[in-house]
Amino acid sequence: MINTICYFFSFLVEAIILWQYSSNLFPARRTPQRKLAVLCGLYFILFCVSLSDSIWINIILYFLLNFIFLLTQYYLIWYTALFHSSILTAVMAMSELVVYGIAKHFAPRFLDNGREFYHLLFFSFFSKLIFFAVTYILIHLMKNSKKDAGQHDQSVFLLVFIPLTSIFIMLTFVSIGESVLLPSSLDWMVTMGAVLLLAANLLMFEINHYHQKKNMEFAEIQLLLQKESDSAQYYKMLNAQNENQRILIHDIKKHLQSIDLLNEQREYAKISAYIRQLVLSPDLKEFSRLCDHEMLNSILCRYMQRCTDSHITFHADIRSGTTDFIADNDLTSLFCNLLDNAITAAGIIPDSFIEINTSKREKTPFIVITVINSCRKNPFLCKDRQLTVNKNGHGFGLKSIRKVVSKYHGNLQMYYNDDTLTFHTIIALKQ
Incomplete structure (x- = not known):
């Protein structure tokens, strides 16, 4: 029962982190009350399934439920929601692996013996602390481009492969560690491997963010060039219109003389047609x-x-x-x-x-x-x-x-x- 409280605490912190991450980066599709209700429902399912103590099921379900929450509660394209869900899953999993590796170096039977409450509390507290710190960094890295959140290129879908691969490697490390008592040197290597995997994912994330930023800058340059082209064409057309109007004004005396001549001849139909032709002349239209x-x-x-x-x-x-x-x-x-x-x-x-x-x-x-x-x-x-x-x-x-x-x-x-x-x-x- 007391271990269940630790699990509840862990999932509560993870839900809060997901809420902060998504609310800071993505435009909301639903009201806060609706989002909170969906988040509580999804994480209650996750909490219930976690009692089975199956690491693989917990990781897969965590990934899927985060994906569902992001896709249904925010304006995100499905492959962008998939990318962010995989990033969160990878960071969460590798945060736990780092704490697990360090703890096992000092206590080889750490989390054994029915998952002793104090060990489990220590593990939950420090792993979620690392998880929160890393997601906080990610939020600030991406916050400047919030207005374009959810509109990433489809290449984001290909990047999902990297965090998912990292999660598989991490779970392999954990399975080996639980099946075989590793010497302390290998525990350190596993821990360093988890740290390097986490760093690689963050580096990949930053590189992708950098390329998105450069693409936006290139698009802005193209837009400026388009503006210059449109403005040049606009003023060129305006000058041509003004020139045609000056020519028409110059010839207006001749047009009035022709109308006067038609009036003397009582050609009223021709006068009406002549005036209509002048009024409908493109030289008198307002293009500007x-x-x-x-x-x-x-x-x-x-x-x-x-x-x-x-x-x-x-x-x-x-x-x-x-x-x-x-x-x-x-x-x-x-x-x-x-x-x-x-x-x-x-x-x-x-x-x-x-x-x-x-x-x-x-x-x-x-x-x-x-x-x-x-x-x-x-x-x-x-x-x-x-x-x-x-x-x-x-x-x-x-x-x-x-x-x-x-x-x-x-x-x-x-x-x-x-x-x-x-x-x-x-x-x-x-x-």
Whole structure:
């Protein structure tokens, strides 16, 4: 009974460490009360199973239950949850092995004799102390990149192999130590092996974190280059527009004389057509301000110019403040790929058009982005109704669009209207 109290204390500390680790690093999917209830339920299962004294079952179950908790209670991709669960399991297991190896050097029969209470208490206290110290270091190493937690590259899945291998080696050491009485020199070697395994896992973790940071810096540089390119194109287009307007203003006297001549001849229909032609002239259109978001405005102006050059009617209705929460790199990936696909599909059709709208769904945290464009053929060609990459252009950049939608916990819907020959893309993003 008294040993059961030690087990309860151990799992309580491990649950607290998991709570601190996950709460500091990942965006929560559930309320704190819901998370606490799930955590207590999972660790109660773990506590009950631990009474069987099977090391292998305890380690495997600890890994699986941590994975379930991270995946269900936080916004994490499954392979990222798998990676962090394996890291926590490896650190916990090797912390216990370090204390076990050191203790066995001074007391060869340590934790024998029915797992004596004081020995078990000593083992639990110091192993959890090391576990807490290492996870505290990990939290501070990763805390600067909290905003990108859960959005790691799929290469993280391959790194899971390292901590899982370390856990297997550690369990092998423990099994050998419990089966054979090792000389003190080998006890020290086992202890040093556990320390080196722990250090190797931490080093691997730091190297992965370093590469993630460098990838983010590279993406930021690419974004700056994209901004410069968009700004240059925007101001070039603005200068061209101003030049055309100056030419039109210069010729306005001649246009008024022509209208006056038509008026003397009582050609009222021709006067109306003439004025309409002047009013609809692209030289009088306002290209410079399509929305109040500077980055998105530059992107839309650039694509509006492309549409004008391709004789595609372009209309944008971007409501104020609807895209402020989207990071500039995600904004570029999302809208550029959407408009690239739309222009590719609409560019080969006479009298084609593209409409793009953003609006806030009332009483919800969702922003809705809608793109409608002319499209001659239904791009859903396969029998399973999956969108295919074809000459209409849809499919290119689709993975990038889905990645951004997933990052903002949104939803993507696409369909083709056979009656109007238009392709519709509807995206809902959560603020």
